[in-house]
Structure formats: structure tokens, C-alpha cells
Amino acid sequence: MQPALELLFSHIDDIPRVPEVVKTLLDQVSDPDIDFKAVASNIEKEQVLAIKVLRNVNSAHFGLRKRVSSIQEALTILGMHEIRKLVIVTGLAETLPYLPNIDLNDFWQDSFRTASYAKWIAEQAQLGHSEMIFTAGLIYDLGTILIHLGEPDAASDITEAVYQGQDRLDSERQYLGFTSHEACAELCRQWQFPEELINTVEKSGEPMAYSQLSLSACAVHVARYVSQSTYSDEGEDVLLQTFPMQEWQKLGLDKNSILSSMATMSKSETGLDGLLD
Missing domain, CATH: 1.10.3210.10 (Hypothetical protein af1432)
Structure with missing residues (x-):
């Protein structure tokens, strides 16, 4: 790491941490044999994140005819790309502190x-x-x-x-x-x-x-x-x-x-x- 960057990171008291499920999804992005059940299980381990993802899945944006109550059901209906992007942005957003x-x-x-x-x-x-x-x-x-x-x-x-x-x-x-x-x-x-x-x-x-x-x-x-x-x-x-x-x-x-x-x-x-x- 270059010295100026090292100095920046030394000035940050609490460097943002990313949820493990986000890392896992990034590693799995090119996997053609990805297991939806395993993905759903990993997401549901992060309870707050899973709740927020389901809330967005059930929002007017997707216009689903019935309420989705599980991550696996959401994966089946919307597909990996939609759920993956919701998990990543939700997970990353949770890591960032308030900035005036x-x-x-x-x-x-x-x-x-x-x-x-x-x-x-x-x-x-x-x-x-x-x-x-x-x-x-x-x-x-x-x-x-x-x-x-x-x-x-x-x-x-x-x-x-x-x-x-x-x-x-x-x-x-x-x-x-x-x-x-x-x-x-x-x-x-x-x-x-x-x-x-x-x-x-x-x-x-x-x-x-x-x-x-x-x-x-x-x-x-x-x-x-x-x-x-x-x-x-x-x-x-x-x-x-x-x-x-x-x-x-x-x-x-x-x-x-x-x-x-x-x-x-x-x-x-x-x-x-x-x-x-």
C-alpha cells in the first residue's frame, strides 16, 4: 500500500466491514452450478439484511402478485441477478456510517x-x-x-x-x-x-x-x-x-x-x- 493511502486508512477509526454473505455472492458470480438453497441459507443468516431484501422484493417496483416470505422463494421468482444486487447494495449500505x-x-x-x-x-x-x-x-x-x-x-x-x-x-x-x-x-x-x-x-x-x-x-x-x-x-x-x-x-x-x-x-x-x- 502506498504511504498516502496507508495514512488515510490509519485515520479511519472504524473501517467499514462487509458482511460475509456479500463476499460469498461475489465469489459465486461466475459459478454456473450455483446452489439457490445454499445462497438463500447464507442470506438468511444475516437477519436484518434478509428482512430488508424481502421488503424490497415485495415493493411496488417488482409488482409481484403475491407476497414473498422467504429468500429462496424470492430467488425462484426474481432470479439470482436481482437478489444478488439487492443483497450487495443492502449489505454495503449497512457498513457505511452517517456523514454530514x-x-x-x-x-x-x-x-x-x-x-x-x-x-x-x-x-x-x-x-x-x-x-x-x-x-x-x-x-x-x-x-x-x-x-x-x-x-x-x-x-x-x-x-x-x-x-x-x-x-x-x-x-x-x-x-x-x-x-x-x-x-x-x-x-x-x-x-x-x-x-x-x-x-x-x-x-x-x-x-x-x-x-x-x-x-x-x-x-x-x-x-x-x-x-x-x-x-x-x-x-x-x-x-x-x-x-x-x-x-x-x-x-x-x-x-x-x-x-x-x-x-x-x-x-x-x-x-x-x-x-x-
């Missing part, structure tokens, strides 16, 4: 939107590991939380610099000596997440800066841009001028489909409403 300068509901809405877009992009690019990319999109910004926890003064300086028009990654390097993505990657190492996921998160801020290109990181990077564009009042010309074209084309996607693809992604729902109440 961050609206955690907005944070997770943005992260969930980025994750959903990243998965869609990965599928369009036929990358073959869209579930891992979804998770990377979900957690890529946890480094920002760590910075607010360990270096609150620097976090304020960075926020102000970005507000004044400075690039966020440049600001993070200026005030901290590392980026939020590098901080997130280190947290994922401490959580013993899969190496491919760590690599994707670490490179997602600036994929083209690395000698070994990660297409997964490209997908997350583009998804982040599209998610952020939902807050923008800029016209199509400006959005195209600032669009991460290199990453898009490295994914093998047509530059003429950018606007239609952004529109498709923006119309999709996150399904996060009510989960963090």
Missing part, C-alpha cells in the same frame, strides 16, 4: 444507476462478465466515502476545487496523493474481493492511463459519465464533445449510437427505491 456532507441515499442512487448502465454497456460490448462489471459500478465510488471519513478537510477542499472547475482526479492527487478509485481498490483488497473486480475499480477513473487496458473499467467509466449526465442541462453537442469516446470505441461500440444508447440507459430504472429506508 454526503446524502447516502443520493450516493447509492447514483452508484446503482452507474452499475445498471455498466452492465448494459458490458452486454452490448459482449464482454461476458457483466455481473462483475455491475458490482464494480456499484462500489467504484466508495473511495469518496473513505476520503470523507479519513481526510474530511481534504474532502472539502476537493469538493470546492471540483466546483470551481478542476478535474476531480487531479484534485484528489493534489490534496491527497492518490485517487478515490485507488482508495476503493485498497478497501476491496482488505475485504478480499476478487482480483478482477479490484482491477476494474482501480482503473475505472481513467482506463486509458494504464498500459494494460481493462475493458471492464472502460464500461464502468462510460457508465459513470452517462449517470452524471442525468444531472446536466447541457445540449447534445456538449455531451458528445465531453463523452469518453476512446473508451466507448475500445469497447467496440459505434460512435453513431452514443445518443440513442444514452437515451436507452437513462430510461431504465434502478429499482433502488425504498431499499435504504
Whole structure:
């Protein structure tokens, strides 16, 4: 770990811990023979988490005709992807403390939107590991939380610099000596997440800066841009001028489909409403 990152983690009194069931689900993501009963049993061991997942399963978002009363039943009806993403976001949300300068509901809405877009992009690019990319999109910004926890003064300086028009990654390097993505990657190492996921998160801020290109990181990077564009009042010309074209084309996607693809992604729902109440 680089010294500046080590200093950050030393300043955090209570480093967030991830539930074991989340680690297990990440390890099982590529397993074609995954046992639904075993997964359900692992989730139900985390009682608070299981209750929140079931509450969301029974919400208006899914529109189920009858009430679901068990995780295994939810898995059967909704499938592994839906339950897995609910478990991961619920489990991670439980680890984060209150922060006065961050609206955690907005944070997770943005992260969930980025994750959903990243998965869609990965599928369009036929990358073959869209579930891992979804998770990377979900957690890529946890480094920002760590910075607010360990270096609150620097976090304020960075926020102000970005507000004044400075690039966020440049600001993070200026005030901290590392980026939020590098901080997130280190947290994922401490959580013993899969190496491919760590690599994707670490490179997602600036994929083209690395000698070994990660297409997964490209997908997350583009998804982040599209998610952020939902807050923008800029016209199509400006959005195209600032669009991460290199990453898009490295994914093998047509530059003429950018606007239609952004529109498709923006119309999709996150399904996060009510989960963090």
C-alpha cells in the first residue's frame, strides 16, 4: 500500500466491514452450478439484511402478485441477478456510517444507476462478465466515502476545487496523493474481493492511463459519465464533445449510437427505491 493511502486508512477509526454473505455472492458470480438453497441459507443468516431484501422484493417496483416470505422463494421468482444486487447494495449500505456532507441515499442512487448502465454497456460490448462489471459500478465510488471519513478537510477542499472547475482526479492527487478509485481498490483488497473486480475499480477513473487496458473499467467509466449526465442541462453537442469516446470505441461500440444508447440507459430504472429506508 502506498504511504498516502496507508495514512488515510490509519485515520479511519472504524473501517467499514462487509458482511460475509456479500463476499460469498461475489465469489459465486461466475459459478454456473450455483446452489439457490445454499445462497438463500447464507442470506438468511444475516437477519436484518434478509428482512430488508424481502421488503424490497415485495415493493411496488417488482409488482409481484403475491407476497414473498422467504429468500429462496424470492430467488425462484426474481432470479439470482436481482437478489444478488439487492443483497450487495443492502449489505454495503449497512457498513457505511452517517456523514454530514454526503446524502447516502443520493450516493447509492447514483452508484446503482452507474452499475445498471455498466452492465448494459458490458452486454452490448459482449464482454461476458457483466455481473462483475455491475458490482464494480456499484462500489467504484466508495473511495469518496473513505476520503470523507479519513481526510474530511481534504474532502472539502476537493469538493470546492471540483466546483470551481478542476478535474476531480487531479484534485484528489493534489490534496491527497492518490485517487478515490485507488482508495476503493485498497478497501476491496482488505475485504478480499476478487482480483478482477479490484482491477476494474482501480482503473475505472481513467482506463486509458494504464498500459494494460481493462475493458471492464472502460464500461464502468462510460457508465459513470452517462449517470452524471442525468444531472446536466447541457445540449447534445456538449455531451458528445465531453463523452469518453476512446473508451466507448475500445469497447467496440459505434460512435453513431452514443445518443440513442444514452437515451436507452437513462430510461431504465434502478429499482433502488425504498431499499435504504
